[in-house]
Amino acid sequence: MSRPEVTHRDAAPARPGPRAWLALAVLAIPTVLVSIDNTVLGVALPELSAALRPDAATLLWVVDVYPLVLAGLLVTMGTLGDRVGRRRLLMIGVAGFGAVSLAAAFATSAAQLVVARALLGVFGAMLMPSTLALLRTVFVDRTHRRLALAIWATGFAAGAALGPIVGGLLLEYYWWGSVFLLNVLPMALLLVVAPVLVPESRSERPGRPDLAGVALSLLAMGPLVLAVKLVGSDGFTSAAGLAASVGTGSAVAFVVHTRRRARSGRAPLIDLDLFSRPVLRHSALANATTMFGLTGLLFFSAQYLQLVGGFSPLQAGLFLVPGFLVTSVAGLVAARLARRFPLHRLVAAGLALVLAGFVTGGFLPAEPAVVLLMAATVLVGAGIGLSETVTNDAILAAVPPQKAGAASAVSETAYEVGAVLGTAVVGGVLSAVYRAGVSVPEGAPPSAGETPGGALAAAPGLPGGAGDALVASAREAFVAGVGAAAGVGAAVVAVVLVVAGRGLRRAHRDVPATGAARVPAPRRP
Numbered sequence: 001m002s003r004p005e006v007t008h009r010d011a012a013p014a015r016p017g018p019r020a021w022l023a024l025a026v027l028a029i030p031t032v033l034v035s036i037d038n039t040v041l042g043v044a045l046p047e048l049s050a051a052l053r054p055d056a057a058t059l060l061w062v063v064d065v066y067p068l069v070l071a072g073l074l075v076t077m078g079t080l081g082d083r084v085g086r087r088r089l090l091m092i093g094v095a096g097f098g099a100v101s102l103a104a105a106f107a108t109s110a111a112q113l114v115v116a117r118a119l120l121g122v123f124g125a126m127l128m129p130s131t132l133a134l135l136r137t138v139f140v141d142r143t144h145r146r147l148a149l150a151i152w153a154t155g156f157a158a159g160a161a162l163g164p165i166v167g168g169l170l171l172e173y174y175w176w177g178s179v180f181l182l183n184v185l186p187m188a189l190l191l192v193v194a195p196v197l198v199p200e201s202r203s204e205r206p207g208r209p210d211l212a213g214v215a216l217s218l219l220a221m222g223p224l225v226l227a228v229k230l231v232g233s234d235g236f237t238s239a240a241g242l243a244a245s246v247g248t249g250s251a252v253a254f255v256v257h258t259r260r261r262a263r264s265g266r267a268p269l270i271d272l273d274l275f276s277r278p279v280l281r282h283s284a285l286a287n288a289t290t291m292f293g294l295t296g297l298l299f300f301s302a303q304y305l306q307l308v309g310g311f312s313p314l315q316a317g318l319f320l321v322p323g324f325l326v327t328s329v330a331g332l333v334a335a336r337l338a339r340r341f342p343l344h345r346l347v348a349a350g351l352a353l354v355l356a357g358f359v360t361g362g363f364l365p366a367e368p369a370v371v372l373l374m375a376a377t378v379l380v381g382a383g384i385g386l387s388e389t390v391t392n393d394a395i396l397a398a399v400p401p402q403k404a405g406a407a408s409a410v411s412e413t414a415y416e417v418g419a420v421l422g423t424a425v426v427g428g429v430l431s432a433v434y435r436a437g438v439s440v441p442e443g444a445p446p447s448a449g450e451t452p453g454g455a456l457a458a459a460p461g462l463p464g465g466a467g468d469a470l471v472a473s474a475r476e477a478f479v480a481g482v483g484a485a486a487g488v489g490a491a492v493v494a495v496v497l498v499v500a501g502r503g504l505r506r507a508h509r510d511v512p513a514t515g516a517a518r519v520p521a522p523r524r525p
Contacts, residue, residue, distance in 0.1 A: 016144050023138045023197045024148050028155040029190060030094060030127040033183050035159025037120060038067060038419060039298065040167040040179045047176040054110030061114045064226075069121025070128075071416035072222035076214050078129030078408050079269050083209065086130045086137075087200040091191065093126025098187030105177035105184075116180075128415075132408035136396050137201040145396070146338055150331035150389040156415070158324055160294055164302055165317030172314060201401075210261060213269030216254035223247035225417065228424045235432070274407060278507035279343070280398045282500040283391035284414040286347050289496040290384045291418030293354040296426035296489045297361060297380050300482045301373055307452045308475055309368035319370060323377030330385025338390050344504035350387025351497040354380050355490055362486035366479045422489075429488045430481035437477035441466040452478040 041048075041063060049059060081089040100123060104116035135152060139145035170178040224247030230240035258268040275281050298320070305316035337346060357380035364372060392411060399407040431451070440449040441462060448458040448470060455474035459467035 016139055016141070016148075019197060020138050020144075020148075023199075024135070024151060026190060026194050026197050027131040027134055027138075028152055029186050030090070030097070031131050031152060032155045032159040032162075033097070033186060034070075034124045034127055035156050036163045036166060036182070037124065037159075039160050039163030039295075040182070041066075041163075044167055044171060044176040044179050047171060048113075051176060052107070052110045052113065058110045058114065062110060062117060065114055066117045066121045066124070067416060067420050068222055068225050069118050070124050071225050071413060071420060072218050073122060073125035074129060074413040074416060075217055075221070075270055075410065077125040078133070078410075078412070080209075081126075081130045081133060082202060082403070085200050085202040086133050087194065087198050089126050090130035090134070090198070091194060093123045093130065094187050094190045094194065096123035097127065098184050098191075101180045101183035101187070105180040107177070128412040129408040132392065132396070132411060134198055134201060136401060137199055142393065142397060143339070146389065146393045147332070147335040149392045149396075150335040150385075153388040153392055154328045154331045154385065156388075158328065160298065160419075162317075162324065164298075165314065165321070168312065168314030168317050210258075210267065210269040212257055213254065213261070216250050216257060217269060219250035220247050220254050221413070223250070225420050228421055231424065231428065235428075270410075271403060274399060274403065274410060277398045278503050279394050280407060280410065282503035282507070283343075283347070283394045283398075284410050285496060286351060286387055286391050286500045287395075287411055288414040288418030288421070289351060289493055289500070290354060290387050291415045292422040292425070293358065293380050293489065293493060294384055295419045295422030296485070297357060297377060297422075299423050299427050300361070300430055300485055301377060303452070303478070304364060304373060304482060305368075305370070307456065307478060308364075308366065309370060319374060320377055322374055323381035325381075326378045327381035327385040330382045331389045332385075334386045334389040337386075338393070342508050343390055343394050344501055344508055346390045347387050347504055348497060348501040350383040350385075351493055351500065353383030353386065355383075355493045355497060357381075357383065358486045358490035358493060362483045362490065364479060364482055364486075366476055425492070426485045426489050430478075430485040433481035433484045434474075434477045437473075437480050439469070439473040441470055444470060448474070 045059070045063070048054075048062070054062065077089065077093075097120060100116055100119045104113060104120065107113040107116055132152065135145065135148050139148045166182065167179050170182070223243040227240045227243035227247060230237060230243060234240065255272065258270065258272050261268040262271070301320065302316050305311045305319055309316075311319070334346060334350075357376045357378075360372065360379060361376040364376075395407050395411045434452065435449060438449055438452075438455065440455075443466070444458045444462060445454070448455040452474045455470050459471045461467070462470060
């Protein structure tokens, strides 16, 4: 006789004990640190450049190699965690991330730092899917898991927002390497407490490893992300076209290989049928878009505060704190709202707030308007907190437990790709408008026409009123670039708002996102 089904309201789930919440704190720490490493290096670049003297291309790789490697390996590491054990992979990532951070802090050349940043991407990719998948093991009940995911997502957003603040604070007193030493002690602590508080979990039937799938996934993700960044910085060049071609060809080969392997009964690197689930597909798209909004807004808001407002890196970071606080509050509120409202409404509301933030940012004037900028960051922060909490829960709930690592990797890959696209698209539009609008007087170095920072650095060395004219022109061109970049960002978010909103609304009947999700009732004696 089949067992009846009841809702969560009918079955009283066990309330997580103190050990579960301590495990959540442990799993949030690497999430915050990996996210900080995405943004902290920006404020250290002037000191780093003076100390290591890299050329322009090497400096670009110092910044970009970390998110490139991280995004390329997330799916591989998520599936590997399903096979070898998610806690085991987490411990390897923790040890490696801490050790390489120590080496990066004392790098004596730019080449050494590039290698260290690449290795940080490798070990960081072990951390992110493992933490999210382990949350499903620790918090079995969906209501409590949703609150745990709200806290986890807050940590991810907090790390990205706190990166410039922490970096600016450290550089007030220490050398550039201190931004890497920030990771060492927390990782050492995790090596001690994580095995005690976090249970192990893995897939019961992992199958043989898919080494060809691993290689093809790397050849797809890495070049595609690189192509986006190259287009954002240099436009449509031959290098960008080559990277896009390699990535696209490898992606097609990966799909063919994966389907062939699945038909033959062998376990592929990732089950492509995951993407046939509308909730997972559209939730991942929403995740990528919220991170696109966060990194895109951070890119021009930090520069606006420093270049137009004249604030220091630390002061600029502090002005962004309200947005982070609102993200935290919105995430916790979303966990409660999800009991009353369906997934598609909450995601649409979150994306609408991000859209409103970009629209607000598009009206920033040439005179410092700190309150208007803070309003934009608060709107975007509220949208991120509202959307990401429920989408992460929906992604985990849309797959069976043995696929939690793979689903988590999809979610994390969406985060990283969204972060890269935010910087590349918004930054690329801003740079293009700036270069077209700035008036560079004779005798000024080429860097004055490339970035507003270069113009401000060149202005004191120009004769007469040429320096003041260059500064005024640079600020006007930069503000015009901010308006154009915010407009493009708003257009991207608006498109995803329509696509994801409609997709999740159609899927609402099949996979509800509220606390009324149906689960099997316990067997009666």
